[in-house]
Amino acid sequence: MRLSTFLHVALTFVAAAIVALMAANASVGLIEDRSEIGVRQVLDDRELVWAEVSADGLQVTLTGTAPTESDRFQALAAAGSIVDAARVIDAMQVEAEAELAPPRFSIEILRNDAGISVIGLIPAAADREALTDRFERLADGTAFADFLESADYPTPDEWDESLGFALRALDKLPRAKVSVQSGRVDITAMAESEDDKAALERDLNRAAPSNLYLALNITAPRPVLTPFxxxxxxxxxxxxxxxxxxxxxxxxxxxxxxxxxxxxxxxxxxxxxxxxxxxxxxxxxxxxxxxxxxxxxxxxxxxxxxxxxxxxxxxxxxxxxxxxxxxxxxxxxxxxxxxxxxxxxxEQPQGPPEFTATLSPEGQVQLRGRIQDEVTRELATSYAQSLFGSAAVYTAARIDDSLPDGWSTRVLTGLEALGNLSNGAVVVTPDEVTVTGNTGEKEANARIAQLLADKLGEAQHFDISVTYQEKLDPASGIPTPEECEAEIAGIVAVSKINFEPGSANVDAAAMGTLDDIAEILKECGSIKLEIQGHTDSQGRESMNLSLSQERAQTVLDELRARRVLTSSFRAKGYGETQPVEDNGTEAGREANRRIEFRLIRPEPMTPEPQSALDSLAEQSNEDAPEEPASESEDAGDE
Known part of the structure; x- marks a missing residue:
């Protein structure tokens, strides 16, 4: 065969191979495009837009980060519905699962005469055994029910401080419900009396850490008055x-x-x-x-x-x-x-028998006058010594066996009344018991009157002239409500309580003013106070009223956060209704945007022109027979 013929055949085969290769590449590219477009379309239809598609020959590769494992499987299934699943290559990743939020650790403690029960969730790191021992000591032989669970999460900030304060508070609370959270303790309890309630609130507020929010709800039963x-x-x-x-x-x-x-x-x-x-x-x-x-x-x-x-x-x-x-x-x-x-x-006979007991400001007591017999004199002396101290009593009373019946009862009752005074005297006569002197206790008059009425009986005449002196009162350092109001007004006049524009958030510069006001209120005791919010006239009236109420409430909440006892306080917004300056000027509007502290005073009574007795008697005798009513009218005309 000639060389030219061989070359011609070889070139023919090479050309055919090139044409075949080009046709094959074109077919593969068409398959890749169709596969990629089809898979992309079905992923979009199923809202799996996070997945990316790329085709390489007959293989289809899925990439991207699936939100969940379920989303990854959905993407594989969607691709497999378009191309053979064997041709799908999974190169996708799954987002790391977010860490579970830690649980809210809290404890509810119920304590009464029957015992203590505890329920709640505490950190696993807590000393469970020591905590149980503490509760058992508090139960002091009564029942203790432990329903605590634990969880292995980090101990929150201030958890130990909150729990420690709650346990210390339980020492003072024989009947209470205490809720403990990190940074917060809520106490609901009952005190024996109003005095005990005030003492508990004072002690707990003072003992609470400064970074702890303490919510107190302590009630006291009404006292039993005997006699009424x-x-x-x-x-x-x-x-x-x-x-x-x-x-x-x-x-x-x-x-x-x-x-x-x-x-x-x-x-x-x-x-x-x-x-x-x-x-x-x-x-x-x-x-x-x-x-x-x-x-x-x-x-x-x-x-x-x-x-x-x-x-x-x-x-x-x-x-x-x-x-x-x-x-x-x-x-x-x-x-x-x-x-x-x-x-x-x-018209009375002169020189009635008399017994006198005097109490000096230094605490010395002298008993003078007449006593029925030696036994009564010794009894009166012993009773006075028990009230005022053995060394403070001097007896110079003489015996008179002609004294009327009940004399010894009147003498001992008079001595008991004297025990309610800081200094003074008691004079006993057959017709009257007179108590005079000074006291540092506001309730002394009431106690003495109740004592004499109870011990002396009905129809017995007694006279009480006891003067309360603030300097003798252990609480004399407490300013009057009016002094508190004036002192707060002075602070606000110098350093105004401002808020962020259009907001109920207190301006940071005013926090010091609130601190100063809180310190004054802590010294004032329980006073009835209205925190008033006022605005200027800009904006709608309804919005101004709402904003003034929110600002007054914010100030009340800030005082609570500073351990001020606010049970007798109220917050009230007046909006733009009580301007103190002209709202037509910027200076006037600034003056009208303010917080004021005002005492809540009782409304004065206006006496009626008709005599009180006639008015009440008419109400009680509306249904009385006609004839007695006529007699009453005749008597009234007299």
Whole structure:
């Protein structure tokens, strides 16, 4: 074969191979494009847009980061629905699973006379055994129920501090519910009395760490008053309550309003307690107070259902008879009235027997006057020594066997009354027990009146002239509510409480002002205070009112965070309704945007022109027979 023929055949084969190769490459490229486009389309349709597709020959590779393992399998299944699953190469990754959020560690502790129960979740790192031992010691032999669980997560900041404070607080709380979280302790408890409640709140707030939020809800039961006592006096020293008791808030308001109508000024103390002899107590007290007002003097004393009225000396007999008769007819049936009209002193025999006990400011006691017998003198001396100390009592009383019955009871009762004074004297006569002196306790008058009414019995005349002196009061350092209000106003005038524009967030520069106000309020004790929010007139009125309320509430919350006892506080927004300057100027608007602290004062009573007794008597006798009503009207005309 010739060489030219061979070359021609070889070139023909080479050309055919090149054409075949080009055709094969074109077919592969077409398959790759179709595979990639098809898989991309189905992934988009199924919202698996995170997956990336690339084709290499017959192989289809999936890349990208799947949100979850389930999403990865969905992408593989979608690709397998377009091309043979054997041709799909999985090069995808899965996002690392986010770490589980740690649980909220908390403990609920319930304690009562039956024992202690604890439920909650604590960190696994906590010393469970030591904690259980602490609770068992607190239970002190009573039942202890442990329902605590643990979780292996890091101990939160301030957890140990919160739990430690809660355990210390439980030492003072025999009946309580305590909730513990990191940085917060909530305590709900019951105290034995109002004094115990105040002491608990003070001690717990002082003991709480500064970085701990403490929420207190401590209640105290109403005291049981035995006997239930009220004493209203109008004499040369003025108009006053020596003792005042009521069974609820409505009854107290009724009694106090009756006293206002009788001429009382100022806000009296009237204890709400249990033990009232009848639900009509306030009605009877109001009628008796009105009788004293009509007599223009004297005193009325309630000891449970026994009522003793002492008219002013020199009251005309017919006036006395009429007023007492009307009072007897209108008092509820359960009450027994004893009324006395003292005779002028000139008609009384001179030189009545007398016993006197004096207490000096230094604490020295002298007993002088007359005592029934030696046994009574020794008893009086021993009793005085038990009250004032053995070395402080000097006895110079003489024996007189002609003294009236009950003398020793009156002497011992007088000594007990003297024990409520810082200095003063008690004078006992056959007709009267007189207590005079000074005290540093605001409740001394009420206690003495209750004591004398209980021990001496009805119809016994006694006189109390005890003066409260602030310098003798252990709490004399506490400023008056008015002084507190003025001092806070002075601080706000110098350093205003400002807020972020259009917001209820306190400006950082005002935090020092709130610190200063909190320190004053801690010294003021329990006062009724309104935190007032005011705005300028810019913006809608409704928005200004809402913003002023939010700002007042923010200030109240800031004071709570500073351990101020705010149970008697309230926050109120007044919006733009009470401007102090012209809103037409920038300086005026700045002055009108303010926070004020105002005492909540009782609204004064306006006396009615008709006599209080006539008004109340008419209400009680609406259904009375016609003839007795006519007699009452005739008596009133006199």
């Amino acid at each position: 006592t009220l004493r209203f006096v109008r004499d040369a020293d003025g108009i006053r309550f020596d003792a005042c008791s009521a069974d609820d808030e409505e009854a107290r308001t009724r009694i106090v309003n009756a006293a206002f109508k009788a001429g009382l000024t100022g806000q009296p103390d009237c204890t709400i307690g249990m033990g009232v002899p009848t639900p009509r107590w306030s009605e009877a007290a109001s009628l008796a107070i009105a009788a004293i007002a009509e007599l223009e003097g004297g005193s009325v004393t309630f000891s449970d259902a026994d009522v003793s009225l002492i008219a002013p000396e020199g009251t005309p007999q017919n006036t006395f008879d009429r007023i007492v008769g009307e009072l007897e007819n209108t008092l509820p049936d359960v009450f027994a009235l004893t009324a006395v009209l003292p005779q002028p002193k000139s």
